[in-house]
Amino acid sequence: MNASDQHHKFHRKALQVADAQRLIANYIKPGTIELIKLQDSHGRYLAEDVSAPHPFPRFRRSGMDGYAVKSADTVDCSSSHMVWLEVIDEVPCGSVSHKSIISGTAARIMTGAAVPDGADAVVMLEVVEVRSEGGKDLVGLKRPIEDGKNVTPIGLELQEGDSILRKGSRIDAGEISVLATFGVHQVKVYAKPRIAIFSTGSELLAIDAPLEPGKIRNSNTYMVASQVIKAGGEPFILEAVMDDLELARIKVEKALEEYDAVVTSGGVSVGDYDIMGDLVRSENVDMLYNKIAMRPGSVTTAAVKNGKLLFALSGNPGACFVGFELFVRPSIQGMMESPEPYLKEWTAILDQDYTKVNGFTRYVRGRIEVREGLVYAVPAAIDESSVMVTIKDSECLIVIPPAKQTTPAGTKVKIVLLKENV
Structure with missing residues (x-):
């Protein structure tokens, strides 16, 4: 390594975290879109806005078990002066009455059922009396009820054309409930960003290998893979790279061709064997930064090639973890157009x-x-x-x-x- 290279290796310009995040954001592009079944969409990110195709509820809905009535019929009723109405129909959930409620009549109705035409209120089952007289079923009311009581109006929750969900929304139980309610059985989502992960260092052992003097197991790779999944991406664990700059260059370039981004752990300090620090200063990639004004993880590094990002994180577990959460996570979220890519x-x-x-x-x-x-x-x-x-x-x-x-x-x-x- 010549004197100029040594100078650049040891004299790094530290960026503030927010500045580095903004710099990275310039290279974040939405990923590809795929159509999947609603039942497979939990945890995925919507790739299009979704609007209500009809009002919800679509019909006037009873808020409880009781009797659908005309509120005007109840104006004069009291405990000492009951008003009796003829029950002309019964409306269970899923059925629609073909009879209109006129003055002097009522319909037995269940919670969630469509309120018959002519009725403008539902009286609770618990506050009425019932009897049969002359072959007719009657219901007695002891107190007035106001217009609209216990009736959910059409479009109370959403009107036709109202926004249901925005592009970039993460689909969880509530989102699935809403989409299913409107018959959305297939959804367009962003493909999970494919993130290649590998660690560098001749000191690394496979996690199933017996311990050896001076060596440690390769834990960072699996930690980062878990972080990728939590961020919404799909991790691909590649074989660890020994302290060989040319081998690292070949592996990184190949991974950048095949995956949406690459995350490495280790080799970003200023030691003789810190190959990732050397690689990002080479002509093979365009370095964005190689020092952040933060602890831990000041040596956190990022580069880009052909529009794809390479994140070289510290080999120290704590610094690796923090670097991922501050820089890699929002990048993965950005590829799915999440409106909130950064941690709260x-x-x-x-x-x-x-x-x-x-x-x-x-x-x-x-x-x-x-x-x-x-x-x-x-x-x-x-x-x-x-x-x-x-x-x-x-x-x-x-x-x-x-x-x-x-x-x-x-x-x-x-x-x-x-x-x-x-």
């Missing part, structure tokens, strides 16, 4: 002193506790870049701005949510 942010109260000082913003793994209506952020006991055990317990990343002294407990801080329903 809250404001919380720092639960304990944070004693580390640094010129870069720190993303500290932590837990969330709610006490007396206030949200507290509790830093992990061990939050070193190389520590992996606390990843599983992390509910958020606590954002600690650059500081030259301890950040005291009680400070309001931004937190980035890692888990849903924390």
